[in-house]
Amino acid sequence: xxxxxxxxxxxxxxxxxxxxxxxxxxxxxxxxxxxxxxxxxxxxxxxxxxxxxxxxxxxxxxxxxxxxxxxxxxxxxxxxxxxxxxxxxxxxxxxxxxxxxxxxxxxxxx
Amino acid sequence: xxxxxxxxxxxxxxxxxxxxxxxxxxxxxxxxxxxxxxxxxxxxxxxxxxxxxxxxxxxxxxxxxxxxxxxxxxxxxxxxxxxxxxxxxxxxxxxxxxxxxxxxxxxxxxxxx
Numbered sequence: 361x362x363x364x365x366x367x368x369x370x371x372x373x374x375x376x377x378x379x380x381x382x383x384x385x386x387x388x389x390x391x392x393x394x395x396x397x398x399x400x401x402x403x404x405x406x407x408x409x410x411x412x413x414x415x416x417x418x419x420x421x422x423x424x425x426x427x428x429x430x431x432x433x434x435x436x437x438x439x440x441x442x443x444x445x446x447x448x449x450x451x452x453x454x455x456x457x458x459x460x461x462x463x464x465x466x467x468x469x470x
Numbered sequence: 471x472x473x474x475x476x477x478x479x480x481x482x483x484x485x486x487x488x489x490x491x492x493x494x495x496x497x498x499x500x501x502x503x504x505x506x507x508x509x510x511x512x513x514x515x516x517x518x519x520x521x522x523x524x525x526x527x528x529x530x531x532x533x534x535x536x537x538x539x540x541x542x543x544x545x546x547x548x549x550x551x552x553x554x555x556x557x558x559x560x561x562x563x564x565x566x567x568x569x570x571x572x573x574x575x576x577x578x579x580x581x582x583x
Binding site: 462 | 515525526563575
């Protein structure tokens with residue numbers, strides 16, 4: 361059974377800093393990996409989807425990388441803003457069996 | 471597109487009552503997922519459907535839980551009888567095909583007293 365781990369569990373940074381969130385998984389036979397953002401009391405918003413054949417995806421200030429062989433993905437956020445404060449979750453897809461990490465709660469202080 | 475639509479947004483019920491949660495996936499999506507989120511256990515996959523057919527229900531916690539997808543535009547998750555430990559946020563999500571992005575609804579917050 362796929363296990364997904366996210367480190368750190370919580371992170372607090374001053375506005376403007378670049379930061380990296382980590383996601384690791386135990387079974388490398390994945391279809392894809394997806395990063396989500398969740399605001400308090402809300403649903404999950406998809407940020408980036410990386411297919412198993414890809415190494416990275418970029419959207420604005422966000423860059424996600426995937427190293428399938430080592431079972432790792434990172435989400436890089438450049439020039440962080442207070443509006444980036446949220447919980448970030450990664451989800452790993454093994455043939456439509458999507459497993460989520462526990463998330464990293466990010467706080468960006470003005 | 472309106473996105474994945476779930477109803478109700480909030481449900482408060484007494485222990486022993488039947489609860490029905492509803493989901494309308496994004497039009498054209500052929501995979502539908504039900505998740506439960508709690509502080510203790512995070513997001514758990516309960517069941518998913520491909521083309522209205524249940525594929526994996528191994529995450530359904532007990533026989534008190536059942537899910538149906540009578541057509542491509544509607545699914546229900548039923549709990550009968552409900553118990554306080556079922557209190558959680560239940561999310562529905564859909565995708566257009568295996569390997570494509572998953573889109574979530576806003577969830578139903580269930581409280582069983």
